[in-house]
Every structure is written in structure tokens, then in C-alpha cells.
Amino acid sequence: MKTKKDYSERTDIEKIQSNWTKINGLFSREEWSSAILRASTAVEISANYVVRQELELKRNLEPEFVNHLLKWANGVQGKFDKLLVPIFKGSEFQKELKKLNKKVRDINKERNLIAHSGQFKKKSTAKRIIEESEIVINTLIKKYDNDFKLKKQNGKR
Template identity: 45%
Template sequence: MKKCNKRRHWDKIYAALQFCPLQLRKTLKYCPGLVDHYSTLEEKICSNWDKTIELMKRGEFSTVIIRAATTVELAANLLVKYEFQHNRKLPEHFVDNLMMWANGLMGKVDRLLLPIYKNTDSENALKEVKKRSKDINDERNNVVHRGQFKAKKTAEKVLKEAEFIVNKFAKLSGSQLTVSSVITDEKKDI
């Protein structure tokens, strides 16, 4: 019995120690020598997209939809930050609060991006993104809020839509980032 309690005690300590680097990464802007695997939004997008593709290979189609929706929202964050911080020179904390207020992909598109791109060349591209993102959002909500399981065909459709949207957001933000929904059997070198 005591052995079991000791093990539980060490498991808690181990879990707390694993949490420390994550907490440091969240609170420190830059610390020489600290490796931050997710230092940029582009890296987060790539990492999430790679995980999405791996989930598709494993046949976890419902999870693919959730991860693809997350990747699309991260790409929306990239465009919001580019437009509001880089072009409009608004403070980071203000832009972060705007994104929290907008709440989700549809909120960011409807409340932040479409109004700021109104009567520009990019407005039509954003309207197309809004139309395509509705399907992703609906499928994500069916999985998350209604507990539905999704088939391969649905996951492939969402993956294609997510690819289009992520690439469109990246292009509008001036990023060189591109993602592909093509599934290959080769392993990535990490």
C-alpha cells in the first residue's frame, strides 16, 4: 500500500516538473537557451497540420476534423495579428483581447477580418473563406458538442477545405506558409 502512495507522490512531482517548462514558455517572451517549440504562429500551424495529417493516416477521422478546425483558427490568428499589429501598429495585448472577444473562427472572420477588409481586393477572398469555413465549423461542432463520429469522406472534405483556408489566410498575411492535404506514407525527419 505504501509503495503505491509513494509512486503516486512521485507521479505528481513528475507531472509538476513537466508543467514547468510549459508555464515558462507561456510567461517568458524570450529567454536565451530556452527552446520554444512553438515560438511563432506559423510553427503552431505547421505542427497542428502535421498532427492532422498523421491522424488521417491512422484513421481517426473525428479527431482530424477537430484538429483541422484548430489549424484554420490559428491561421485566422496569423492574419488578424498581421493586419492589426503589423499593418495598423496596434499593441499586441489589444489585438489578443480583440481575438478573445471575437471568439472562434467565425467571430474572427465576421467581427474582425471582413470589416477591416471591406471594399478591398481581399474582401471577396474572405467571403469565400467564410462560406467554406462554415462547413468546417458545423462538422467540428457536430463532433465536439453532439458526440458524432465522422467517416473518412467527411474528414477528407474538411481537410481539403482547411487546406484552402489556411493557404488563403497565409497568402493574405504575406506569409510563405503553405499546407497540403495530400497524404503520403513517408515519415518526416524530426
């Protein structure tokens, strides 16, 4: 019998995939607001992955320091503005990040309206946020893993 790996022991990629599976389940159950929260979480984890790839693996910074930076940056928008954009300043990838920033702002705005104001969202908003999240996640992760694909789901969007 296959046992599930504890969430805290999963890699960032495994966390993204498990959140993506959850997103699709929530969407199929018409839990629009919860699907948006999970989509935002998956985007934030993908930002964490990129930061770790660059700072820990390429620049040999200590994982504890990188984790401190990730907590300090707080949230997906903070990670884009305070970490990703400065890390990639002057690079070709910075241009990709600038293209993604409008989507990240939209994802973060809708997430905050749910988390901080208690708003309920419609199917159309959830669909838009999930689609934007998929673009952001794929763009970020494919910088390091060309074979990465979010698992396709049966849920109709």
C-alpha cells in the same frame, strides 16, 4: 540533439505547420473526428495570424488589445465575421474572404458537431474538411507570405 520548441513559444506559422502534421497523422490512423478538430484549429490559427498582421503590424495596435479581440471573437467563424470581414471591408481581400466563408462555415459546423454533440465523423467528411481547411489556410497566409506551403504528407486522402 534537436529539442522541440515549447508550443506556447511557437509562431502562428509554426503552430499551423505542427497542427497540419498532426492532422495527417490522425487521418492516417483513421481518427476522422480528431483530424477535423485539428483542421479547424489550424484554420483558426491562420485567422489569428491575419488579424495580428493587420492590427499589430500594419495598424500598430497593442498586442494585448489584439489578443483581447481574438478571444472576444471566439472561434473560427467569430474571427471571420467579427474581425476579418470588418478589417477588410471594401478591399479586394474582402472578396476572397466571402469566397472562403462557405468553407469556414462548413468547417465550423463539423467541428461543433464533434465538440458539442459528440458525433463521430466518416473518412469522407474528414477528407472534405481537411481539403477545405487547406484552401482557407493557404489563401489567408499567402496574403502575407507568398512562399508559405503546408507540408505535404504521406497519408492517403
